[in-house]
Amino acid sequence: MNPHFYGKGYQFDISSDTLIILDGYAIDTLFHVYDLKTNKIIGKFGNIGDAPFQVGSPGPFYWKKNSNRIIIPDYVSLNLKEFEVNKALKNDAYKPAIINHPQDLSVVFFQPLNDSTFITRQLDQTDDLLVTFNQNKVLDTLGKWFDNKDPIILFDKFQQYYYINNKHPSQNRFVASYFSYDIIQIVDGETGETIIVQGPDKISYRDNKDEFLAYRWTQTTEDYIYASYIGEFANSDPNATQYAQEIHVISWEGEHIAKLELDVPIRYSHVNEKEGLIYALADDENGNFVKFELPEL
Structure with a gap:
């Protein structure tokens, strides 16, 4: 699928044969909806702007597929916007619902736990990993930051990336x-216990101040965690890709199951185990939306 239709995709999700791409770099419309059977666009929705029912600066979205609603954080208005997808596609003047959250809580990557409670990453100066919250307050914390004895050192300071x-x-x-x-x-949500899974290369961050390895986007299924993996690269090298060319399959017990090598680097991916496919936004010359065959695990 050619990116000239949707600009530069930032994130996407798939339900059945429907694809929704978030164009995080858009200047007008955020969401682009496609039919995967025909690769044709169904419609667009979500206006960029500073008005109360527009999105000033979007973060990553969450698709509640059972109710066909999309929720996205707005970094300008400091709230969440909820779109009913079908209604938004049919009505250019559609206004999303506004879901407030505590103003001192920075909501970035998040998920709803139920209709009124959400979970997000922790960004304050404590060592708490995740926080649960509702519209009025932070409810609880869950897990602790990974205590890395061999941190990345940048500008002589310890840098804990998000x-x-x-x-x-x-x-x-x-x-x-x-x-x-x-x-x-x-992290076990009941006990708070943690399993740490390290990548296979295990290169010292202290010895490679300008190089690092990373797991970026993850996707979870009943049996596995699919994590896009960036191998060793140098920040100072303008030709080095900063996107993943591998997807590592990890069990919920923390075991490495498989390493899937890709022929193009990707910015984001979605695994469909039922169809045996991996969909991705490619970081290639054209920036295409692509798919790979998922081998039997």
């Missing part, structure tokens, strides 16, 4: 991936 959280589809377990560490952290 991470992404994801939830098991049916169980109270969570995954955190640190943006510039080759670490996957699996």
Whole structure:
């Protein structure tokens, strides 16, 4: 699928044969909806702007597929906007619902736990990993930051890059991936216990101040965690890709199951185990939306 239709995709999700791409670099419309059977666009929705029902600065979205609603954080208005997809596609004047959250809480990567409670990463100066919250207050914390004895050193300071959280589809377990560490952290939502999974290369960050490894986006299924993996590269090298060319398959017990090598680097991916496919936004010359065959695990 050619990117000239949707600009530069930032994130996407798939339900059945429907694809929704978030154009995080858009100047007018955020969401582009496609039919995967025909590769034709269905429509667009979500206006960029500073008005109350527009989105000033979008973060990563969450698609509540059982109700066909999309929720996205707005970094300008400091709230969440919720779109009913079908209504938004049919009505150019559609106004999303506004979901407030505590103003001192920075909501970036998040997921709803139910209709009124959400979970997001922690960004304050404590060592808490995740926080649950509702419209009025922070409710609880969950897990602790990974205590890395061999941190990345940038400008002579310890740099703890932000991470992404994801939830098991049916169980109270969570995954955190640190943006510039080759670490996957699996947290039990009931006990707070943690499993640490390290990438296979294990290169010292202290010895490679301008190079690092990283797990970036993760996706969770009932049996596996699919984590895009960036191998060793140098920040100072303008020709080095900063996107993943591998997807590592990890069990919920923390075991490495498989390493899937890709022929183009990707910015974001979605695994469809039923169809045996991996969909991705490619970081290639054209920036295409592509798909790969998922081998039997």
